[in-house]
Amino acid sequence: MNLVDIIFLAVALSIDAGIVSFSQGIIFVENKRKNSLKLALSVGFFQALMPVIGWFVAKWIYRYVEAFSTWIAFTIFLALGIKFIIDAFKEDEKEIQKVTTQLSLSFLLFVSIATSIDALGAGVNLYFLKAPVLISAIIIGTITFFNSLLSFWVGYAIKHFPSKYMEIAAGLILILLGVKVLF
Numbered sequence: 001m002n003l004v005d006i007i008f009l010a011v012a013l014s015i016d017a018g019i020v021s022f023s024q025g026i027i028f029v030e031n032k033r034k035n036s037l038k039l040a041l042s043v044g045f046f047q048a049l050m051p052v053i054g055w056f057v058a059k060w061i062y063r064y065v066e067a068f069s070t071w072i073a074f075t076i077f078l079a080l081g082i083k084f085i086i087d088a089f090k091e092d093e094k095e096i097q098k099v100t101t102q103l104s105l106s107f108l109l110f111v112s113i114a115t116s117i118d119a120l121g122a123g124v125n126l127y128f129l130k131a132p133v134l135i136s137a138i139i140i141g142t143i144t145f146f147n148s149l150l151s152f153w154v155g156y157a158i159k160h161f162p163s164k165y166m167e168i169a170a171g172l173i174l175i176l177l178g179v180k181v182l183f
Contacts, residue, residue: 001131005180009122009136010143012173015084016115017043017144018151019167024103025155032156035103039111040148046112047119048141054123055133062127069128070182076121077178083118084171088164 001009021039028035065072119140126136 001126001129001136006131006136006139007143008173008176010140011147012084012171013047013116013119013122013140014144014147015167015169016118017047017111018147020111020115021148022151022155025152025157028152028156031102032152036149036152038103038108039152040145042108042112043115043148044141044145046116047144048137050116050119051123051126051137051140052133054120054125055127056123057120058124058127073125073128074178074182076125078175080118080121081171081173081175081178084167086171088167088171 021036021043024035024039025032062069122140123133123137125131126133
C-alpha cells in the first residue's frame with residue numbers, strides 16, 4: 001500500500017465516526033466546543049489504536065496464513081466494503097444518544113470502540129500488505145479526528161445530511177482497495 005492508498009483507507013474508516021459526530025452535532029445545544037473535541041479525540045485515538053492491534057494479531061498468525069495473505073486482505077476489504085453499503089440501506093436509523101450538555105465517558109468509549117472495529121481488520125491488512133503500521137495509524141487517527149470534528153460542526157450547522165450516501169462511498173472505497181490488492 002502506498003501513501004495514497006493509506007489516505008483513502010483512512011477516509012473510508014473515518015466515515016462511521018464522522019456520521020456519529022454529525023449526529024451529535026445535530027442534537028447538542030450546549031458545550032459544543034468541548035464536546036466536539038472530546039468526541040474527535042476519543043474516536044481518533046481508537047481509530048489509530050485498532051490498526052496497531054490488528055497488525056500485531058496478523059504478525060502472530062502470519063506464518064500460518066502467508067500463502068493466502070493477498071486473498072485474506074482482499075476478502076477483508078471486500079467484506080468491510082459490503083458491510084458499509086448494506087448498513088447504508090438499513091431502514092432503521094442509527095440510534096442517537098439524546099444529550100444536550102455533556103458526553104459521558106461510557107458513551108465516548110462505546111462509540112469509539114464501535115466505530116473503530118473496522119480499523120482492527122484494516123490493521124490485519126496493513127501487516128499482510130507490508131504497509132508501515134505506525135505511519136498508517138497516525139494518518140488514520142488524524143483523518144478520523146478531523147473528520148469527526150468537521151462532521152460535528154457540519155451537523156450542528158445544517159442539522160440534516162443523508163448519511164446513507166457517505167456509507168455507500170466508504171464501502172465502495174474499501175471494495176476498490178480490495179480489488180487493487182489483487183493486482
